[in-house]
Amino acid sequence: xxxxxxxxxxxxxxxxxxxxxxxxxxxxxxxxxxxxxxxxxxxxxxxxxxxxxxxxxxxxxxxxxxxxxxxxxxxxxxxxxxxxxxxxxxxxxxxxxxxxxxxxxxxxxxxxxxxxxxxxxxxxxxxxxxxxxxxxxxxxxxxxxxxxxxxxxxxxxxx
Amino acid sequence: xxxxxxxxxxxxxxxxxxxxxxxxxxxxxxxxxxxxxxxxxxxxxxxxxxxxxxxxxxxxxxxxxxxxxxxxxxxxxxxxxxxxxxxxxxxxxxxxxxxxxxxxxxxxxxxxxxxxxxxxxxxxxxxxxxxxxxxxxxxxxxxxxxxxxxxxxxxxxxx
DNA sequence: ATGTATGCAAACCATTTGCAATGAC
DNA sequence: GTCATTGCAAATGGTTTGCATACAT
Numbered sequence: 358x359x360x361x362x363x364x365x366x367x368x369x370x371x372x373x374x375x376x377x378x379x380x381x382x383x384x385x386x387x388x389x390x391x392x393x394x395x396x397x398x399x400x401x402x403x404x405x406x407x408x409x410x411x412x413x414x415x416x417x418x419x420x421x422x423x424x425x426x427x428x429x430x431x432x433x434x435x436x437x438x439x440x441x442x443x444x445x446x447x448x449x450x451x452x453x454x455x456x457x458x459x460x461x462x463x464x465x466x467x468x469x470x471x472x473x474x475x476x477x478x479x480x481x482x483x484x485x486x487x488x489x490x491x492x493x494x495x496x497x498x499x500x501x502x503x504x505x506x507x508x509x510x511x512x513x514x515x516x
Numbered sequence: 517x518x519x520x521x522x523x524x525x526x527x528x529x530x531x532x533x534x535x536x537x538x539x540x541x542x543x544x545x546x547x548x549x550x551x552x553x554x555x556x557x558x559x560x561x562x563x564x565x566x567x568x569x570x571x572x573x574x575x576x577x578x579x580x581x582x583x584x585x586x587x588x589x590x591x592x593x594x595x596x597x598x599x600x601x602x603x604x605x606x607x608x609x610x611x612x613x614x615x616x617x618x619x620x621x622x623x624x625x626x627x628x629x630x631x632x633x634x635x636x637x638x639x640x641x642x643x644x645x646x647x648x649x650x651x652x653x654x655x656x657x658x659x660x661x662x663x664x665x666x667x668x669x670x671x672x673x674x675x
Numbered sequence: 676a677t678g679t680a681t682g683c684a685a686a687c688c689a690t691t692t693g694c695a696a697t698g699a700c
Numbered sequence: 701g702t703c704a705t706t707g708c709a710a711a712t713g714g715t716t717t718g719c720a721t722a723c724a725t
Contacts, residue, residue, distance in 0.1 A: 382679060382724050403714075418682045423715065439598040443689070444714070459646045470643055478637050479653070484629055487618045489657035494638070498648035541699050541704060562689075577707045582690065602714070603689070679724080687716065697706065 364452045365395045368434050371451070375432035386417045390425045394435060400446040400467060438493065440467055457494040463503025470496065523611045524554045527593050530610070534591035545576045549584045553594060559605040559626055597652065599626055616653040622662025629655065 358366075372391055376383050393410060394401075401409075403426070407419055417425075426447065429435040438446045440460050446467075455476060456469040479492060517525075531550055535542050552569055553560075560568075562585070566578055576584075585606065588594040597605045599619050605626075614635060615628040638651060 380679095384680060384724070386681070419714095420683080420716080421681055424680080437600070439600065439602075441596070441598065443598070443602050443604070445602070459643060459648075461646075462649070468646070470646075472641060472643075475638065475641055479634065482631060482634055484618060484631075484655070486660040487620075487627070487629075487655070487657055488663045489618075489655045490621070491657070492653060492655045494651060494653045496643070496646070496648045496651045498646055498650070501645040504647045539704095543699070543705065545706070578689095579691080579708075580706060583705080677725085679722105681720105681722070683719095683721105685716105685718080687714100689712105689714095691710105691712070693710080694708095695706105696708105697704105699704080700702085 361396070365392055368395055368449075368451050372429070372432065372434060375428070381428070385415065386421050387425050387428070389413070389415045390417060390422060391429065391434065394429070394447070395449055395451075397449070399469070400438065400448045402444055402446050406447070438495075440465075440495065441497070457496065459496045459498065459500070461500035461503055462497050463499050466500055468500070520555070524551055527554055527608075527610050531588070531591065531593060534587070540587070544574065545580050546584050546587070548572070548574045549576060549581060550588065550593065553588070553606070554608055554610075556608070558628070559597065559607045561603055561605050563603075565606070597654075599624075599654065600656070616655065618655045618657065618659070620659040620662055621656050622658050625659055627659070 368391060369388060372387070373383060375381075376387070390410070393406070393413065397406070397409075403419070403422060407422055410417055410422065426435065430437060433450055435447050436450045438448070438458065440446060440458070441462075442465075454471065456471045457475065459468045459470045461467075475494075479494065527550060528547060531546070532542060534540075535546070549569070552565070552572065556565070556568075562578075562581060566581055569576055569581065585594065589596060593609055594606050595609045597607070597617065599605060599617070600621075601624075613630065615630045616634065618627045618629045620626075634653075638653065
């Protein structure tokens with residue numbers, strides 16, 4: 358069994374525990390969605406996920422997709438991002454080394470940026486009257502491609 | 517002339533320069549919106565801004581509000597945030613010391629968190645093939661109130 | 676048998692767009 | 701006088717909801 362399959366098994370188990378603990382049903386739809394998410398790499402939107410899902414032998418509705426995503430967010434198997442447009446993006450949370458995001462304001466491309474020194478610095482901050490459970494750091498700027506052809510179409514300001 | 521009025525005058529000037537440079541018209545609507553934004557403190561949504569605007573003697577339509585906001589974003593007089601719901605929030609950018617954000621996942625309250633040491637640490641990071649122009653850092657967690665009555669309504673996961 | 680979860684379509688809501696009328700230049 | 705900008709209302713697009721049916725328990 359390869360690493361990815363092992364991961365899928367672990368998250369299925371975690372999901373099951375969550376469903377039982379909350380007296381929710383273990384439907385095939387829910388597991389199909391979880392499985393598919395854990396074959397995706399990087400970020401994906403609901404739309405692309407629905408597209409991929411539709412091409413699977415096991416189809417689920419958009420409603421169920423959104424429903425299930427709430428559960429997966431609640432049990433921390435998926436995390437959500439908004440990169441500046443009004444669209445949510447998601448990515449798997451388990452076995453996905455935490456990272457920061459570089460968002461190109463020229464072409465909207467999002468890349469991961471791993472920086473463990475930065476991560477531990479951020480996590481070490483103490484704040485008054487607030488108990489942090491997580492954080493998101495988004496860098497906005499120009500990817501190498503867009504930086505080169507700077508002055509082309511003007512990037513839309515997003516911050 | 518107090519500090520706030522002085523600020524409004526400076527940003528009007530900056531806005532004017534931007535409009536001229538881009539051959540755009542200096543309409544009273546645009547200045548009314550800019551003025552109002554620079555009397556707001558903290559973050560505001562389009563909806564609340566439209567509400568406040570509607571109570572002003574000078575009324576503008578939602579369309580114009582959105583239109584103008586694009587211009588103000590483009591000339592860096594306003595910055596935009598998305599705190600995890602599909603709503604954009606805005607805040608003035610000029611004379612507004614940069615800060616990070618603490619978002620309570622219990623009650624959605626957003627507070628500012630100033631940490632200049634953290635800021636300079638983040639700004640000092642070098643990344644390959646990416647030219648950063650800015651960043652946003654959002655901490656998710658529980659405000660003191662929600663931390664106290666933990667276990668009340670379950671906070672919706674947002675990351 | 677019970678009642679939760681699903682799929683569908685309609686509803687929602689923030690934002691965008693088309694277009695005729697207004698007004699900045 | 702021109703043409704960008706406004707206001708309105710309709711359209712859009714991601715997400716949510718209502719409800720009858722299906723199915724996990």
